[in-house]
Amino acid sequence: MAGIVLSVEQRERVGTSGARATRNAQLVPGVLYGGALGPVPIELKRDELLRALRSGKFVSHMIELDHRGKKQNVIPKAIQYHPVSEEPIHIDLYRIEADSIIDVEVPVHFKNQDQSPGLKKGGALNIVSHTIKLHVPAGKIPEEIVVDLTGLEIGAVVHISAIQLPQGATPTVKDRDFTIATIVGRAAEEEAPAAAADAAPAADAEKKAD
DSSP states (O other): OOSOEEEEEEOSOOHHHHHHHHHHTTEEEEEEEOSTTOOEEEEEEHHHHHHHHHTTOSTTSOEEEEETTEEEEEEEEEEEEOTTTOOEEEEEEEEOOTTOEEEEEEEEEEEOGGGOHHHHTTOEEEESOSEEEEEEEGGGOOSOEEEEOTTOOTTOEEEGGGSOOOTTOEESOOSSOOEEEEEEOHHHHHHHHHHHHHHHHHHHHHHHHO
16 A cells, blocks of 8 residues: 555544544544644544555555645654554644655565575574664655575675665664574574473472572
8 A cells, every 4th residue: 555645624623522433433633743833633534544554554554644635744653543453543644845854664574485495494583573673765765675585595684784674763772783583593593492391390399598
């Protein structure tokens, strides 16, 4: 879903009763923050928002609000969901400009698993970072960070320094070359839960001794 656009109106009624009336009208209440205008109560069409959320590209992307033909770029700040239906019941958005530098978490995806000798030998992909937080221009947020597993043997470690990031994007963690994933042997993968199981009886025995 390239270029998410949501229709928005200013919300006249605020407070608990106002939010309830908004939801009863199949709208989702929210607040628009940032910029010189200050916080503005808003409401969005429920169906439009649900489609955007289901696209999988909502949280980490710049969104365009359309208020009767006038456009405004925003990013999601917080989304509140109903505890039972898990549908959005309130959303906070933040105004930005396309050239603004923001921090955003981008999902990590892996490709060419079938080209990894380590995985072919029975190794396992141990994912350390499912997302990476980037410092990036708001208009150039990547949809994903792709890690190529071609040629990786058991014991291989993929660091952030090995990943080619989009132009203008840098990791927010700058003081270390952090790990994104490793290729481990099945034995190593199984040792951790086994060690935890062995440690439990020993701990119980110590407690009894005390």
